[in-house]
Amino acid sequence: MTEQVRPDLVISGMGSASGGEYGKVMIEGTAKVRGDLSCETIHVSGLVTVQGSINAAKFEMHGKFTGIGSLRADTAAIEGHANLRGRLQGDDITVHGVLKLQGDCEAERFTAHGGFAIQGLLNAGTIDIGLKGRGEASEIGGETIHVQRMDRQSGRGLLKRLIPAFNPHLTTGTIEGDEVQLEATTAEIVRGNRVYIGAGCKIGRVEYRTELIVHPDAKVTEKLKN
Template sequence: MAKSIDRNLNLSGLGTASGGEYRSVNIDGVGKVEGDLSCENFRVNGVATIRGSIRAAHLEVKGKMSAEGGIHAPDIQLDGDVSVYGRMTADEIHVEGLLKLRGDCEAEQFTSRGGFTINGMLNADRIDIQLYGRCRVKEIGGENIEIKKSERSLWSKLFQWLIPVFDPHLTTGLIEGDDIQLEGTKAAIVRGSRIFIGPGCIIDRAEYRTELIVHPDAKVNHRIKG
């Protein structure tokens, strides 16, 4: 029989707690947790520092959080400024804001509406990225990959002028998938079956099996069918 965890961790205002196993973890305000966390539901509304890893069924952050270990949760919702010093694994990851990830990112569905830096690989069956800021990742792999520039408002154009991080583009070494649609992307290699390279792209080498379409406002140095 599985062990039942009855205790909850609730930090409101300014507080510090120890890691461990909980049913739910709620941080409202400014909170720090010393050690690894395991829970069903993890929620931050404010500023949180986790000195360890997080394992949860559902994880939601609204605000700012840093985690010194990795994060494993089937459902991850990030809205704000999040730094993770390990790897992140999930069924579904949704990012709004800024994500800084030191390790790999693995999911079935990865959605981004902001900017990110992933020092490792981004691997997901479905990748949907709208570029609201600068995005950088070592490599991207998936089945369906779509990277598009966002429809920017007057406010975002102002932010781009004030803060260069809001200049929307993605930089990576390799993009590999089946169906690939790109805008605003700089990559050394793009490899796939059907590839559309849209405006604002600079690609050194495009390797395709079935179809390659290149927009007039894109640059591709080498086109190879194989």
């Protein structure tokens, strides 16, 4: 019995299409897809809205993307402005720009250079955040967590226009990991094995097991060694 071959979906310019099962999805321009998408790869560029959830092996976007649902991809590369009204799940998630997410974000590796607002939990094995704008998440958990402030003037011209000119800073309730290195972060609780609290941090309580280093320009109200 032969395997059924999925058709490709290609939109160039202005257009719309229905959701469904596809091989490759290529959208360039201003377009809308109505319904859930299941595909091998999806590449969108321009101003694109998907009124449904996406399940793909590879997701790439450039420009402005709105997803009325969740996104699951083995690898997801976001460059520009993405607004997702569900969950974001993947093995390797990379953000260069701005990510707005109403649900949780779960990955093996999460890398973000820009700004983000995650209403749920950010959970990944490795978390590498370079702040060029505001970062927000209800809670952050992982094995290795690295947060640093970056020069907003560095990077691509498009990203400079997309990221609002706010003081780069991360705000969250709880951060928990094994190796935790933070800059420009406000959190109620930070838990870890080895913890470095860098410049510009305001932390309510730090709970650590092996090592704690606090920068002179950081504020930690309570320190507890477990």
